[in-house]
Structures are given as structure tokens and as C-alpha cells.
Amino acid sequence: MKAFHLNRKQLGIPYAVFLICFVLAPLIVIIHYAFTDASGAVSLANLKAFFTSPNTIGTLVYSISIAVVTTLVCLLIGYPLAYILARSKMKKKYTIVLMFVMPMWINFTLRITALKEILTVIEGNLAFHPFLNTIIGMTYDFLPFMILPMYTTLINLDRSLEEASRDLGAGEFQTFLKVTLPLSFPGIVSGVMMVFLPSMTNYVVLDMLYNSTYIMGSLIGSYFSAYDWHGGSMIALVLLVIILAFTLISGRFEEDEKDRKGGALL
Amino acid sequence: MKKISKRLSLLLAGIFAVGSFVPCMSDPRATDAEGQDRTGTGFFAQPAYAAEKKKDEIVLRVCNWEEYIDLGDWSEEEAIELDNGKTILGENAMINDFEQWYEETYGKKVRVEYSCFGTNEDLYNQLTLGDVYDLVCPSDYMIMKLMQEGELVAFSKDFFNEEDENNFYTRGVSPYIKNVFETNEIGGEPWSKYAAGYMWGVTGMLYNPEYVTDEEAASISMLTNEKFKRRLTLKDNVRDSYFAILSMIKGDKLLSESFVNDKDYGKKLAEVMNDTSKKTIDEVQESLQDLMDNLYSFETDSGKADMVSGKIVANYQWSGDAVYAMDQADELGVELRFQVPAECTNLWFDGWCMLKKGIDGDKDKQHAAESFVNFISRSDNAVRNMYYIGYTSVIAGEEGDDTMIDYARYNYEAEEDEEETAEYPLGYFFSGDADDEDYIIEYPASEQYRQLYSQYPPMEVIGRSAIMEYFDEEATRNINQMWINVRCFNIKDIPAYAYAVGGVMGLVVILILAERKKNKL
Numbered sequence: 001m002k003a004f005h006l007n008r009k010q011l012g013i014p015y016a017v018f019l020i021c022f023v024l025a026p027l028i029v030i031i032h033y034a035f036t037d038a039s040g041a042v043s044l045a046n047l048k049a050f051f052t053s054p055n056t057i058g059t060l061v062y063s064i065s066i067a068v069v070t071t072l073v074c075l076l077i078g079y080p081l082a083y084i085l086a087r088s089k090m091k092k093k094y095t096i097v098l099m100f101v102m103p104m105w106i107n108f109t110l111r112i113t114a115l116k117e118i119l120t121v122i123e124g125n126l127a128f129h130p131f132l133n134t135i136i137g138m139t140y141d142f143l144p145f146m147i148l149p150m151y152t153t154l155i156n157l158d159r160s161l162e163e164a165s166r167d168l169g170a171g172e173f174q175t176f177l178k179v180t181l182p183l184s185f186p187g188i189v190s191g192v193m194m195v196f197l198p199s200m201t202n203y204v205v206l207d208m209l210y211n212s213t214y215i216m217g218s219l220i221g222s223y224f225s226a227y228d229w230h231g232g233s234m235i236a237l238v239l240l241v242i243i244l245a246f247t248l249i250s251g252r253f254e255e256d257e258k259d260r261k262g263g264a265l266l
Numbered sequence: 267m268k269k270i271s272k273r274l275s276l277l278l279a280g281i282f283a284v285g286s287f288v289p290c291m292s293d294p295r296a297t298d299a300e301g302q303d304r305t306g307t308g309f310f311a312q313p314a315y316a317a318e319k320k321k322d323e324i325v326l327r328v329c330n331w332e333e334y335i336d337l338g339d340w341s342e343e344e345a346i347e348l349d350n351g352k353t354i355l356g357e358n359a360m361i362n363d364f365e366q367w368y369e370e371t372y373g374k375k376v377r378v379e380y381s382c383f384g385t386n387e388d389l390y391n392q393l394t395l396g397d398v399y400d401l402v403c404p405s406d407y408m409i410m411k412l413m414q415e416g417e418l419v420a421f422s423k424d425f426f427n428e429e430d431e432n433n434f435y436t437r438g439v440s441p442y443i444k445n446v447f448e449t450n451e452i453g454g455e456p457w458s459k460y461a462a463g464y465m466w467g468v469t470g471m472l473y474n475p476e477y478v479t480d481e482e483a484a485s486i487s488m489l490t491n492e493k494f495k496r497r498l499t500l501k502d503n504v505r506d507s508y509f510a511i512l513s514m515i516k517g518d519k520l521l522s523e524s525f526v527n528d529k530d531y532g533k534k535l536a537e538v539m540n541d542t543s544k545k546t547i548d549e550v551q552e553s554l555q556d557l558m559d560n561l562y563s564f565e566t567d568s569g570k571a572d573m574v575s576g577k578i579v580a581n582y583q584w585s586g587d588a589v590y591a592m593d594q595a596d597e598l599g600v601e602l603r604f605q606v607p608a609e610c611t612n613l614w615f616d617g618w619c620m621l622k623k624g625i626d627g628d629k630d631k632q633h634a635a636e637s638f639v640n641f642i643s644r645s646d647n648a649v650r651n652m653y654y655i656g657y658t659s660v661i662a663g664e665e666g667d668d669t670m671i672d673y674a675r676y677n678y679e680a681e682e683d684e685e686e687t688a689e690y691p692l693g694y695f696f697s698g699d700a701d702d703e704d705y706i707i708e709y710p711a712s713e714q715y716r717q718l719y720s721q722y723p724p725m726e727v728i729g730r731s732a733i734m735e736y737f738d739e740e741a742t743r744n745i746n747q748m749w750i751n752v753r754c755f756n757i758k759d760i761p762a763y764a765y766a767v768g769g770v771m772g773l774v775v776i777l778i779l780a781e782r783k784k785n786k787l
Contacts, residue, residue, distance in 0.1 A: 054754075054757060055750050055751060055754035056754075057757060058754050058755040058756055058757045059754050061755065061757060061760070062754075062755035065764075120577060125496050125562075125577075126562075127496040127497075127561070127562040127563060128496060207566075208568075210562060210563035210565075210568075211563070212502075212561075212563045212564045212753065213753065213755050214750070214753045214755070218753075219750070222750055222753070224387075224391065225387040225746075226387075226743075227387070227390070227391065227394075227742070228746070
């Protein structure tokens with residue numbers, strides 16, 4: 001008798017079922033709703049509405065602004081820190097890395113609630129600086145996601161390349177600019193993606209920090225409460241395309257980087 | 267091949283990212299939502315349907331607001347000892363008590379499948395998606411909408427039979443509420459035919475008297491008072507905000523002598539407050555946009571806590587939540603008060619109604635559903651729910667049963683050594699006779715705008731209340747559009763420096779990319 005044996009295909013069945021139920025099916029439903037109107041007829045009206053309504057465009061601009069500023073702030077704080085940690089000879093540097101990662105172990109709504117109280121003590125009244133508060137909240141929330149990939153890249157950097165650069169007469173700053181920074185680019189790209197994409201849509205932070213302006217996530221929600229599934233689905237779909245575009249572009253960067261690295265080593 | 271799989275994984279990552287901000291769509295039920303599935307035989311609804319046919323057990327599918335029924339498990343100290351000798355203590359969850367009571371009373375097993383919804387719109391969306399419930403508890407306007415769409419089952423004749431001792435609802439409902447449910451009609455039929463009340467209340471301003479005087483809080487126009495700049499909140503809910511702003515911009519008219527003394531005042535007030543013409547909606551939008559500078563934020567649930575912590579000094583609130591907030595604040599030594607604006611208030615109800623698709627002509631099931639309504643309307647159970655939720659039950663108690671008024675006394679009556687007391691007549695609610703001396707509560711005069719006022723608003727407040735009806739399709743569209751217009755970022759608000767910064771950043775990115783390209787070549 002042949003022993004009961006699962007081959008690779010069979011092992012994949014649970015994943016396939018999962019993907020079909022929770023990824024493919026919802027996607028099909030979203031597409032279906034996005035391209036139909038209330039009567040069920042196929043229509044491009046929702047698509048047109050997205051690009052002609054000042055509300056959706058305004059919200060898109062606002063969401064992207066939040067994401068861009070958050071990413072920049074995270075990058076400005078995160079890169080020097082990752083660099084210092086990766087280069088330092090401190091024995092306790094893992095403890096420091098841990099301290100930056102530790103907040104991630106605590107539920108993020110709790111962290112934001114605590115942040116809200118701290119900011120209230122500092123600012124007095126949160127309502128005067130909704131955009132600033134949102135950036136602080138997002139940065140607080142996503143900073144570890146920025147630091148970790150950059151730290152990993154920097155610590156795995158081949159130090160001999162830097163030494164070679166110095167041997168050949170480059171100063172510290174020039175070495176950093178021409179060797180270290182370009183080589184750490186993959187870490188920066190993945191850090192940027194890990195921060196940029198979620199901060200574009202994380203409306204819970206806005207809600208909790210009393211920013212009443214909609215971003216993409218809350219705008220979609222408002223369409224659903226108004227029973228307008230079609231408009232809401234179209235916004236979701238357009239966002240999906242935007243995110244996909246960002247992901248693909250960053251993927252290109254990483255691939256480029258690999259080619260360059262290979263070339264450099266040869 | 268490798269390239270394809272990489273692309274695929276990127277695509278999937280993107281889809282997951284989108285999935286995380288489409289709350290409704292991440293619901294697996296969405297998969298059977300092709301078009302408007304209203305037959306109730308959706309893919310996921312099927313199993314529950316099949317299971318209930320087994321045995322003699324009746325399965326009752328109830329969908330209620332979150333935290334809107336007593337879950338029991340009270341400690342001994344929480345026992346409520348009333349003047350009429352009754353002691354009320356919620357030991358088990360109300361739902362389990364009902365199952366037990368039903369079997370004891372009618373000799374049949376019933377099993378309640380209990381689920382919750384977050385907003386009326388969520389409930390409606392769930393029903394549209396094909397979820398099947400037998401008994402639901404939406405608010406007034408959603409009941410009206412469901413009635414209009416012919417989704418509801420009328421209560422049976424037996425339900426209204428006052429002779430039956432187990433008809434606690436019909437025997438115990440407040441005459442005032444009964445009158446409201448009988449005089450309001452949809453499509454020529456009174457609400458009472460399709461809905462039984464559960465909790466009710468009004469809207470008003472919850473405020474901190476340390477910062478806001480009673481006079482200031484007496485008018486909805488305090489929302490525009492610069493003195494409270496950025497220390498006021500409105501509900502993050504288009505209907506409540508619309509109502510508040512509408513009563514503000516129509517304030518002069520609503521307060522004018524000729525309007526108040528009109529013999530059709532009530533009717534005219536309802537007309538004004540249900541005005542959803544395009545012109546009015548535009549006015550509300552403009553007013554709301556101006557008001558935004560004076561507001562702290564729109565809140566869904568944080569308002570109560572923010573009042574206690576002092577972040578805000580006043581918020582537009584439902585009376586039931588006001589009671590809860592005041593109770594919480596009292597424990598921390600902060601006094602809050604609640605007043606209904608002089609202009610107008612929104613009288614609201616949540617009520618039980620049976621759905622055609624759920625009941626499906628099953629007489630046993632309908633009997634169980636009606637019995638559920640009756641059981642939670644029994645005065646001791648109504649007290650338990652009131653204690654647990656903090657809102658006000660529509661139940662006044664049947665003839666000769668003082669439980670409900672005694673519970674009000676238990677909570678609010680002045681101690682004997684209280685120096686200054688005032689009379690609070692509640693006859694309008696409990697007996698239908700506003701001057702009924704049996705229903706006057708002596709309460710401490712200093713507590714004028716406190717819990718009692720919020721729990722059972724006085725007669726004159728009720729006089730200036732209006733019910734907000736459901737909006738028709740066009741009005742719904744316009745009002746929601748108005749709300750989105752108010753809430754979305756306006757591109758015109760971008761300051762010039764932001765354009766400059768953005769331009770410089772874009773330029774830098776392009777330069778870096780160009781540089782890289784050059785290096786590569």
C-alpha cells in the first residue's frame with residue numbers, strides 16, 4: 001500500500017483556499033461594485049466621479065501629504081539612528097535597538113491614547129494643530145518599521161568597501177555619500193515603503209488625535225454609511241492601483257540595487 | 267517565472283493593504299453580495315437556517331446595539347432595593363433569563379442567537395447583504411425606512427391584548443410613548459403596529475458649569491461662542507449634526523413668539539426640523555464649515571471622557587450618554603450638567619421590530635419574538651436594562667406597579683435632610699396626566715440640570731421636541747454629500763509654502779533619479 005503522502009500541490013490547498021476567499025473574492029466584489037451603478041448596470045460614472053470631485057482629489061492630496069511628511073520625518077530620525085547604532089561599538093546596542101522596537105509590542109491604540117494625553121499636556125489643546133498631531137502620531141507609530149530595515153542593511157554592509165574608499169583618499173563625508181549611502185539604499189527603500197503605504201490610510205490615528213479631516217480610509221467608510229457601495233468601491237480600487245504603482249516602483253529600485261551591487265562586487 | 271511570482275506577491279501585498287481600510291468589505295459575507303441579495307438565502311445565511319429546523323427548539327435571531335441589554339453578573343452591592351419592597355439584581359444575562367422564562371411559561375425551548383450592530387446604517391447594510399434576523403432594534407428613522415420598504419412584520423393581535431398578564435409591553439408602556447407610537451404614521455399605518463419601543467431620549471448640550479454658565483448652555487448658539495473656541499464637540503454623525511446646525515440657523519424663527527404660540531406649533535416645528543431642501547442643506551453646509559474653526563472635533567464616543575478630563579467644556583450629546591457621563595464625572599469629583607437647547611431637541615427612540623425575512627410566517631417564532639419584547643419590558647427587567655445601559659426605558663410599569671417610578675426615586679429623590687428641594691412632575695410620562703400628584707419627585711434644587719433632567723426630560727422640554735424622519739433618496743444623497751464636503755480637505759486650503767516645498771521636493775527626487783541613471787550608464 002502506498003503510504004499516505006502529501007505532495008507539494010496538496011500542501012498548497014489551504015493557502016489557495018485562503019487566497020481565493022479573502023483576497024480574490026473581495027477583490028472581485030470591489031471591482032464589480034466599482035464598475036456598476038445603483039441599478040446594477042455597468043458604468044464608468046464612479047471612475048469619472050473620482051477624478052472630477054474636488055473631495056476625492058482633496059482627500060487624496062491630504063492623505064499623500066500626511067504619508068510623505070511622515071515618511072520624511074521617520075527617515076530623518078531613523079537613518080542617523082540606524083547608522084549610529086550599526087557603527088557603534090557599544091556592548092548594549094541591542095538593548096537600544098530593542099527599546100525602539102519595544103513599543104510595537106504594545107497595542108497601538110493604547111500607545112496613541114497615551115500619546116494623546118502627553119500631547120495635550122504639551123499643547124494644551126490638540127484641536128489647534130491637527131496636521132502636526134497626526135504627523136507626530138504616525139511617526140510614533142511607524143518609526144520602528146523605518147529603523148529596522150535600515151539597521152539590518154547597515155549592519156550587514158561590507159565594511160571593507162568603506163575602508164577601501166578611505167584608503168583611496170576619500171574623506172569620511174565623501175565615503176558616506178559615495179559608498180555607505182548608496183549601499184544602504186535597499187534598506188531605505190523598504191523602510192520608506194513600510195511607512196509610506198500604511199500612513200496614507202491609517203485613519204484611526206486621525207480619529208484618535210481629533211483630526212476631523214477625512215483621509216482615504218475614512219472617506220470610503222463615509223460612502224458605505226451613505227449606502228453608496230459603488231462610489232466607495234471605486235475609491236478603494238483607485239487606491240489599490242496607486243499603492244500597487246508605488247510598490248512596483250520600489251520593487252524596481254530594489255532590483256536595480258541588486259544589479260549594481262553584483263556589478264560592484266565583480 | 268520568478269519575475270511573475272514576484273509581481274504576484276506585490277499585487278497581493280497591495281490588496282492586503284487596501285483590505286485593511288475597507289472595513290465593510292473585509293467581511294466574508296461580502297462574497298455573497300452580488301447585487302442586492304435580499305432573498306435571505308445568501309450563501310452564509312444558509313447554515314443557520316438549516317440548523318434551526320432540527321428538534322423542537324425555536325431559534326430566535328436577535329440583533330441589537332452593542333452594550334444595549336443587561337449582561338448580568340452584578341455584584342451583591344449593586345442590588346437595587348426599591349421602596350415598594352422589590353430588590354432588583356441582575357444575576358444572569360437577560361438573554362439567558364428570557365430563555366428560561368419562556369420555557370417555564372410556555373413550555374417550549376427557545377434559543378436566542380444574539381448579535382450586535384454599531385450603527386443603523388451598518389444594520390441596514392447587513393440586511394441588504396443577506397443577513398437574516400428575526401428581531402432587530404434600530405432607531406426611529408431606520409424603523410420608518412424599514413416600514414416604508416415593507417420589511418417588517420406587524421405585531422399580532424395577541425401582543426396588544428391587555429388581559430394577558432404576560433403582555434408586559436402593552437400593559438406597561440408609558441402613555442406618552444404609546445401616544446407617540448400611535449400618532450406617528452408611515453404610509454398611513456402607525457408605528458405601533460410594527461415597532462415596540464425600547465429606550466428613548468432627547469439631544470442636548472452636556473457642559474461643565476465651571477466654564478459654561480447655565481444661561482450660555484441654554485441655546486444651541488453657544489456652538490458659535492468664541493469664548494469656547496476649540497473646546498466644543500459635535501457628534502460624528504451626519505443626522506445629529508444636521509439637526510443641531512439646522513436648529514441653530516433657524517434659531518430666530520424657532521424662538522419667535524409668533525412661532526412658539528402658533529396653535530400648530532408641534533407640527534410646524536417638525537416641518538422646520540425635517541426640512542431637507544437643497545437650499546437648506548447648503549445653508550447648513552456653509553454654517554457647519556464656518557463652525558469648524560470653533561469646534562474641537564467631531565466625536566463618536568470620546569466626548570464623554572473628554573468632558574471628564576477637561577479637554578472640552580461642552581458637547582452635543584444624547585441624554586442617555588449624558589447620564590452616563592455625569593455619573594462617571596461625579597465619581598471623579600467633576601460636576602457636569604445637561605440642558606436641552608431652547609430652540610429645539612431631537613426626540614429619538616430605539617424600538618424592536620420583526621423582520622419578514624426572518625420570521626417568514628413562522629407563528630412560533632413570531633410568538634417567541636413578541637415574548638422577548640414582553641420579557642424585557644417587565645418592569646424589573648426594564649430597571650435592570652436602564653441600570654446597565656444608562657438610557658431611559660419606555661416602560662412606565664403597569665397599573666399598581668411602582669417599580670419604574672420607585673427606581674427614579676431611588677436614584678434621584680432628595681434625602682430627608684436636604685435643605686432646598688424642588689418638585690419634578692413626571693405624570694406626563696408615567697400616567698398620561700401631567701398634573702398627577704402620585705408622580706412628583708422631590709429632588710435637591712441644586713440638581714436642576716442633572717441626571718434626573720436627562721433621564722426623564724421635563725414636560726416643557728418634550729414640548730419643543732421634534733422627531734427626525736428618515737430622508738428620502740434624494741435628501742440622503744444631498745445630505746451625505748454635504749457631510750463629505752464639510753469633512754474633506756479642500757485643495758484651496760493648501761498654503762502657498764506647501765506648493766513651494768512640494769515643488770522643491772519633487773525637483774530633488776528627479777535630480778537624484780537623473781544622477782543615478784547617469785551613474786548607471
